[in-house]
Amino acid sequence: MEEPIYLDHNATTPVADEVWRQMLPYFGAGMSGGAAGGRSRQYGNPSSRHGFGRAARQAVEEAREKVAAAVGAHPSQVVFTSGGTEANNLALKGAAAWLKPGTLAVSRIEHPCVTRPAKDLRRQGWKLREIAVDAECRLDLDDLERTLAESPALVSVMLANNETGALQDVAAVADKARRAGALAHTDAVQALGKMAVDFRALGVDMMTLSAHKIYGPKGAGALIVDKRVELAPLLSGGGQEWGIRSGTENVPAIVGFGAACELLPGRLARVLQEGTGLRDRLEAGLKKMGAAIFAAGAERLPNTSFFALPSVEGETLVMALDRAGFAVASGAACSSASSEISPVLAAMGVEPSLAKGAVRVSLGQENTAAQVDAFLAALGGELSRLRSMAAVMAV
Amino acid sequence: MEEPIYLDHNATTPVADEVWRQMLPYFGAGMSGGAAGGRSRQYGNPSSRHGFGRAARQAVEEAREKVAAAVGAHPSQVVFTSGGTEANNLALKGAAAWLKPGTLAVSRIEHPCVTRPAKDLRRQGWKLREIAVDAECRLDLDDLERTLAESPALVSVMLANNETGALQDVAAVADKARRAGALAHTDAVQALGKMAVDFRALGVDMMTLSAHKIYGPKGAGALIVDKRVELAPLLSGGGQEWGIRSGTENVPAIVGFGAACELLPGRLARVLQEGTGLRDRLEAGLKKMGAAIFAAGAERLPNTSFFALPSVEGETLVMALDRAGFAVASGAACSSASSEISPVLAAMGVEPSLAKGAVRVSLGQENTAAQVDAFLAALGGELSRLRSMAAVMAV
Numbered sequence: 210m211e212e213p214i215y216l217d218h219n220a221t222t223p224v225a226d227e228v229w230r231q232m233l234p235y236f237g238a239g240m241s242g243g244a245a246g247g248r249s250r251q252y253g254n255p256s257s258r259h260g261f262g263r264a265a266r267q268a269v270e271e272a273r274e275k276v277a278a279a280v281g282a283h284p285s286q287v288v289f290t291s292g293g294t295e296a297n298n299l300a301l302k303g304a305a306a307w308l309k310p311g312t313l314a315v316s317r318i319e320h321p322c323v324t325r326p327a328k329d330l331r332r333q334g335w336k337l338r339e340i341a342v343d344a345e346c347r348l349d350l351d352d353l354e355r356t357l358a359e360s361p362a363l364v365s366v367m368l369a370n371n372e373t374g375a376l377q378d379v380a381a382v383a384d385k386a387r388r389a390g391a392l393a394h395t396d397a398v399q400a401l402g403k404m405a406v407d408f409r410a411l412g413v414d415m416m417t418l419s420a421h422k423i424y425g426p427k428g429a430g431a432l433i434v435d436k437r438v439e440l441a442p443l444l445s446g447g448g449q450e451w452g453i454r455s456g457t458e459n460v461p462a463i464v465g466f467g468a469a470c471e472l473l474p475g476r477l478a479r480v481l482q483e484g485t486g487l488r489d490r491l492e493a494g495l496k497k498m499g500a501a502i503f504a505a506g507a508e509r510l511p512n513t514s515f516f517a518l519p520s521v522e523g524e525t526l527v528m529a530l531d532r533a534g535f536a537v538a539s540g541a542a543c544s545s546a547s548s549e550i551s552p553v554l555a556a557m558g559v560e561p562s563l564a565k566g567a568v569r570v571s572l573g574q575e576n577t578a579a580q581v582d583a584f585l586a587a588l589g590g591e592l593s594r595l596r597s598m599a600a601v602m603a604v
Numbered sequence: 605m606e607e608p609i610y611l612d613h614n615a616t617t618p619v620a621d622e623v624w625r626q627m628l629p630y631f632g633a634g635m636s637g638g639a640a641g642g643r644s645r646q647y648g649n650p651s652s653r654h655g656f657g658r659a660a661r662q663a664v665e666e667a668r669e670k671v672a673a674a675v676g677a678h679p680s681q682v683v684f685t686s687g688g689t690e691a692n693n694l695a696l697k698g699a700a701a702w703l704k705p706g707t708l709a710v711s712r713i714e715h716p717c718v719t720r721p722a723k724d725l726r727r728q729g730w731k732l733r734e735i736a737v738d739a740e741c742r743l744d745l746d747d748l749e750r751t752l753a754e755s756p757a758l759v760s761v762m763l764a765n766n767e768t769g770a771l772q773d774v775a776a777v778a779d780k781a782r783r784a785g786a787l788a789h790t791d792a793v794q795a796l797g798k799m800a801v802d803f804r805a806l807g808v809d810m811m812t813l814s815a816h817k818i819y820g821p822k823g824a825g826a827l828i829v830d831k832r833v834e835l836a837p838l839l840s841g842g843g844q845e846w847g848i849r850s851g852t853e854n855v856p857a858i859v860g861f862g863a864a865c866e867l868l869p870g871r872l873a874r875v876l877q878e879g880t881g882l883r884d885r886l887e888a889g890l891k892k893m894g895a896a897i898f899a900a901g902a903e904r905l906p907n908t909s910f911f912a913l914p915s916v917e918g919e920t921l922v923m924a925l926d927r928a929g930f931a932v933a934s935g936a937a938c939s940s941a942s943s944e945i946s947p948v949l950a951a952m953g954v955e956p957s958l959a960k961g962a963v964r965v966s967l968g969q970e971n972t973a974a975q976v977d978a979f980l981a982a983l984g985g986e987l988s989r990l991r992s993m994a995a996v997m998a999v
Contacts, residue, residue: 217652223632224647225649226634228633229633230634233634237619238618239624250607250618254615257933258933260926293851294839294850294852299842322840329836447715455720456690457816459821460822471617524653527653536657538652
């Protein structure tokens with residue numbers, strides 16, 4: 210049976226073969242058949258003093274250098290976590306623990322792993338202020354000014370939205386936040402690997418990254434932290450990661466994260482060269498079918514297309530496309546919550562009836578023009594089928 | 605170059621080949637050469653609705669059943685985490701968030717990922733009560749009674765100590781705790797795979813497990829939670845794990861955890877058959893060299909030997925043995941803190957001069973009698989060398 214065509218790279222990506230090859234020795238298994246290229250097994254605990262431990266420690270530190278280099282940070286600013294969710298929780302709750310409870314400001318289109326911790330903090334006396342976005346998923350700069358006039362202690366605005374792909378001018382947000390005396394955090398999970406991401410240039414105090422969105426493994430992420438920021442750990446114990454994140458390091462996943470970061474410049478060069486060609490091809494076809502493209506007027510990630518076809522439920526379409534061999538998303542991935550209308554589209558003021566039709570295609574490095582064309586053909590077929598069924602039902 | 609002999613299985617274990625084979629399809633890489641046995645790539649996000657996502661979801665749920673079955677729990681009681689440290693933090697901080705601040709009681713020999721969160725909770729108004737142990741690393745039952753008379757809200761006592769291997773009668777502790785109106789938690793990370801561990805029989809409300817101590821991968825652990833216990837999440841976001849632990853599931857690591865649990869009955873049968881033969885052989889040799897064996901009078905894990913040789917520093921010995929090709933530990937592994945005297949030995953009242961000599965050997969399934977003999981020979985050689993050096997220095 211042929212493998213379905215995967216068009217859901219904002220949800221997760223496969224591990225790249227080169228990444229996997231670098232991870233392999235750190236499991237201590239599966240090394241027969243020359244897959245590890247003659248390297249020895251290094252399954253030690255990085256806290257151990259013997260050779261196995263030292264090799265694991267060295268691998269973690271090399272990965273830290275690679276992650277730092279990929280985003281213009283210093284290795285000492287990289288705190289490894291189990292993923293983006295943990296890094297976002299650490300940023301908000303960890304920073305809040307050192308601050309006097311005040312106002313926490315986040316955009317209305319953040320991922321739940323920013324909005325939920327923000328809401329959790331209300332129980333500890335924090336006030337939550339949500340910053341509006343416009344109909345194109347762009348931060349409302351007037352509302353940002355009003356928010357900053359309320360002297361928030363911490364501001365979190367994502368670099369690229371996971372659903373629409375819309376980009377925010379985080380450098381400007383960080384600059385304004387700093388002038389207003391607030392710490393600035395950005396969730397760069399969806400941006401990394403799809404555009405240049407530079408910690409210093411963005412000027413934020415904290416930035417969240419995840420490995421499994423950039424052809425690295427699940428189970429590794431990082432919070433990049435300016436050393437001036439004091440963070441209380443969420444996970445305390447053995448004192449790993451400068452005491453900010455205890456727990457035996459997930460060595461293979463961290464090594465894979467480093468390897469995936471090392472591959473980023475090459476991938477970004479291809480992204481720049483190819484531009485939005487494949488997505489434009491997709492969206493031209495979608496528009497012919499009458500689709501509305503969300504945030505089409507915003508600067509967007511080059512791989513993401515979030516759209517709706519009038520009077521067709523997104524969920525229904527996703528399941529029909531799945532049967533036809535195409536993996537796409539109906540709303541926010543990375544969330545077990547479901548079938549409700551996307552809070553991102555609600556924040557953009559999209560009509561609920563249209564929002565219900567939302568489908569997201571997020572392209573990846575292995576996708577081709579032929580696959581896009583096949584997807585459009587399948588979508589067209591499903592649309593005809595669903596609409597003829599609806600016509601029959603309406604009779 | 606020959607691989608050194610690994611004798612540090614309480615720190616971490618290599619991933620078993622069979623575990624690794626089951627994990628492989630979930631990376632989406634490295635599937636050439638038939639290593640995956642013809643299975644297809646399943647790198648999806650379990651929250652996705654398409655086939656990739658459903659396959660990942662099914663793999664996570666199958667792993668949940670395997671972990672539950674290994675410890676006599678129901679699958680709905682298994683909350684996957686990034687490892688033992690996160691599970692211990694979740695148990696203590698998550699339960700405390702739902703309770704009125706009161707007294708939290710933990711034994712004096714807990715792993716730092718229990719004692720640190722316990723200390724963290726003092727900032728939220730909790731009182732920390734540490735329960736004493738005797739010279740053999742056994743819980744002081746009189747001090748337990750005195751502690752329970754103080755009506756603690758939560759009691760945490762580990763099943764097996766990571767350094768000495770000493771076992772506690774956690775079933776009795778849990779029974780007494782329940783009668784005193786306290787929730788009971790046990791850290792079973794070191795016990796799992798080395799003795800029978802049964803959640804229901806222990807009668808605790810919460811139990812911590814880790815995959816990488818049982819020939820599973822780093823990056824997966826679990827908190828087994830009785831459904832009557834209310835837990836606030838440490839990591840909130842997409843709502844995975846019933847909202848108790850958000851974040852994209854680390855699918856390959858969770859699959860590996862399940863596979864490692866599935867292998868436990870076979871391993872335990874071997875452990876029971878072999879008994880403490882290999883360790884007895886080791887300790888007989890150690891005693892001939894004049895070693896003091898810590899907690900020798902306690903019931904202990906069959907694989908663990910924690911000892912000291914008078915007037916030889918443990919750290920020095922570990923480094924010398926490392927050069928000779930043997931990987932052992934000097935004190936608590938899983939901890940970046942170092943060179944201080946083991947808090948476990950301090951709690952047991954061991955003289956600091958002797959505690960400084962502490963060395964831990966923790967045997968694993970691949971170790972042999974020949975390796976133990978080779979280790980003893982190497983240790984004897986290093987001892988002679990170090991003592992003759994010391995004699996020269998003392999002249």
